[in-house]
Amino acid sequence: MESRWSDGEARTFRERFSQVTEELALRVYTSRLIGSESELVLHGGGNTSVKSRARDLYGDEVDVLCVKGSGWDLADIEPPGLPAVRLEPLRKLRTLDALDDESMVAEVRRALLDAAAPNPSVETLLHAFLPHRFIDHSHADAILALTNQPDGKARVASVLGDRVAWVPYIMPGFALAKLAADVLDKNLDVDGLVLEKHGLFTFGDDARTSYERHIEIVACAKRAIEDQIGDQRPLDARPVVAAREVYDVAHLVRGALAEETGDPDHPYRRWILEHRTSNEIMHFAASELGSYLATAPPITPDHVIRTKGPYLLVQRPPYRDLAALAEQLRSEVAGYRDAYREYFRRNVESKGIERVPLDPTPRIVILPGLGLFAAGDTRRAARIAADIAEHTITTKIWAASIGHYEGLDEGDLFDMEYWSLEQAKLGTADRPPLAGQVALVTGGGGAIGEGVARKLLEAGAHVVLVDIDDARLASVAERLESSACETLECDVREEGDLRDAFRRATELFGGIDLVVPNAGVAKTGALDQLELEDFEQAVAVNMRGTFLTVREALAHMKLQGTGGNIVLISTKNVFAPGAQFGAYSASKAGAHQIGRIAALEGAEAGVRVNMVNADAVFGTPENPSGLWQDVGPARAEARGLDPEDLPEYYRSRNLLKLRVTADHVGNAVVFFAAQATPTTGATLPVDGGLPDASPR
């Protein structure tokens, strides 16, 4: 690890943020340098500060501490991410003997110059109590490999000498800030503080010095570790099992992790999975050392809210017998949950406190030969957990290779996991109705596909859009602009294509809970003039495509074992067919009937199948309905209209005199997928009211 400081870049930051003081602009620059190094900090971890002067409301200059605000990431922080807090009232707090967390947060907020600024870091007082102008704090892997040892203090002393002073473990907050300041008072010449099982603070009079001291100290620790490991293989030599296809196992893992809620209308809480297969993970998973280290506590306290304490390493998974594997996964996850509940009970009892238990589901599941799965409510949360797990594995291997890895005590871990200030980082917003669910939508490049996708994303689902037309998919994805949305090229007429799409979707998110067969084509022409080829094409896409999609969905959902929803985009033509529309109406009626049969066959597995009968969805200027582009001119001609007047004609034809949009169809899909009513095999018209098309 080397300093990335560049005078040129520093100048760019001074120019770019010329509206703030030079020191704040440079503070932003070196904060980003720290944030860009994943061996130092991950996702919102770590914090930095600068002591400066600012003007208050009266124009008077006051001493302030600009310290990282919560919700900001060092990697892309900007000046507003370092809110200014009056230094004087914060420093005065050091005279107190004790200060509870709520009062600490209130006092820090009260001292903010801008009352609307984000909450300053939970480590603000530590920054305030130290006298230095610039302070940098990270949870560097190499430092943690040294401190997370039974003799961590001696190791740090022998590697880093008197450049740093040692601060014994205390949970972040007022007491740690006081202790760190006391340690510094007795060691005024040091460049940094090493916090036991937590991380590193460095300081300096200018941005560059504080940053470069940080890099030097971490690099020195890393060199010492590498020297000590030398050529010896840190992991025992048990061979890595050949990599297997993720699909076979991912949905079994996800099925096992789905949490039974006890609510018959919404029986499972589901998770998004992120899959990783680095060399280190693969070796770790297959080694004796790995099976011991996986359950050892986290390397630094604030990881616990993302990954929980222990990881679940599945022992000798029977990959050749998927039913046995499913059973083993369920029983190991159940065992993990029991142990978690016991950990909770033990700690609230011994501490004599009351807390609301968090969910007991493991966040990291490791399978030998297959890699690591991280679980989260969202893909973002799953990716954060996966990144933390990857660095944790590296750090634990380093620690075990040079000595004996030792994590936090259980009691300390519990305090951190149930600390209100940590929980606040996760946010308290209500879970959206489809949180943790994955949807696959065919015809995803089309007008209705886009509306359905938009509404599913709004409802918290992760979405895989499949379509035969790659270009349309790409433009839909661009408009939706969501990391929770992926696209796959797929021809629904092809068995192999659909199977691949289900596999790939499962690899991307861990499984599939909602399938929306929506791909369709329209062919016009009176029966006595209809080309056989056109008829067969309508059947191939509308009916065969629906059959293949539904078949794949049912098979997948049965294996996953947590029910699911299929919402078929049907048409008002099923009940009210139109002349010249035989190929379309007949093939869609066949598809509709497949949906009704699927409702009968899926119920036992908890799979609900419902139909949405849409009519006259013309799409948007950016994504006009392909169907209407094909059939519009003929329809218009038959009615003596200009094609441009068709939307208005269809609007005035329905009872409510309302135009039907793709978003309306999306709302209907969300209604069924959210399981607001105990309904399967039903048809919901989304047509503005057409009496002769009412389901009967």
Ligand SMILES: [Zn+2]
């Ligand atoms: Zn920290």
